[in-house]
């Protein structure tokens with residue numbers, strides 16, 4: 001695998017920033033010494049410093065030395081960050097990757113300069129273990145820069161390039177989506193406890209069952225209903241349980257939740 005040669009800055013090293021940093025190292029895309037992590041309170045990053053990452057609270061200085069800059073603060077923290085780094089931006093040197101929900105490439109260019117290269121990426125927290133579903137979009141970045149960003153995120157999971165206007169939908173389905181599936185696994189394990197298993201074994205069983213379901217679809221390239229049909233014996237216990245769940249709104253609640261998350265994902269940022 002071709003290691004990235006330059007320097008990466010992750011500005012805002014919270015949940016997703018740190019997950020990305022860990023994933024890139026695990027995938028051998030870069031060495032810890034090539035990645036600088038910033039955060040307002042850097043004492044929270046001391047464990048990562050021990051692992052060889054460069055740690056800083058000075059966003060502006062870090063941007064000046066970086067080739068790839070990942071913007072990983074909350075949407076409501078972004079404008080302040082962009083103001084801090086603007087003096088250090090060199091449109092010919094850095095490529096900006098924003099993972100911030102609901103902030104367009106044009107919004108970022110309007111703060112950093114119209115000639116700046118901005119690509120949006122929407123990963124999920126499974127990026128820490130190389131299993132992210134990441135959607136990538138841009139409105140103007142060069143083909144070479146988009147290809148490098150796709151290569152970067154492909155080292156830590158799957159990538160789909162989408163139109164920028166679908167980015168909030170991707171946020172709901174994939175970035176929020178991991179929480180929805182995690183809650184479903186938790187609920188299944190709670191059901192397992194009610195029918196006789198200890199919590200730890202119920203969780204283990206639910207996790208492996210969920211993993212098997214996902215892998216069946218990935219490896220067989222089949223449709224969920226095709227696989228469900230193989231489980232539901234006539235007059236059997238699966239169809240009884242499944243229909244009871246549907247009567248209680250199982251699919252409907254998932255669809256409604258995803259739709260609400262998509263609306264919210266587009267409404268977290270104010271341009272000022």
Ligand SMILES: NC(=O)C1=CN([C@@H]2O[C@H](COP(=O)(O)OP(=O)(O)OC[C@H]3O[C@@H](n4cnc5c(N)ncnc54)[C@H](O)[C@@H]3O)[C@@H](O)[C@H]2O)C=CC1
Nearest residue numbers: 012013014015016039040072073074075077099100101175
């Ligand atoms: N958490 C997730 O699963 C995903 C989050 N995102 C996006 O990633 C962004 C970050 O989300 P989280 O990691 O969940 O939030 P978080 O709150 O865990 O991380 C944000 C970090 O930025 C730091 N920060 C704030 N202002 C700063 C500044 N001026 N300089 C340096 N650091 C600063 C905060 O101290 C915090 O550690 C958001 O825009 C969110 O929409 C995108 C995909 C998935």
Ligand SMILES: O=C(O)[C@@H]1CCC=N1
Nearest residue numbers: 101171172175176268
């Ligand atoms: O909940 C959020 O707002 C962020 C964006 C997608 C995942 N977490």
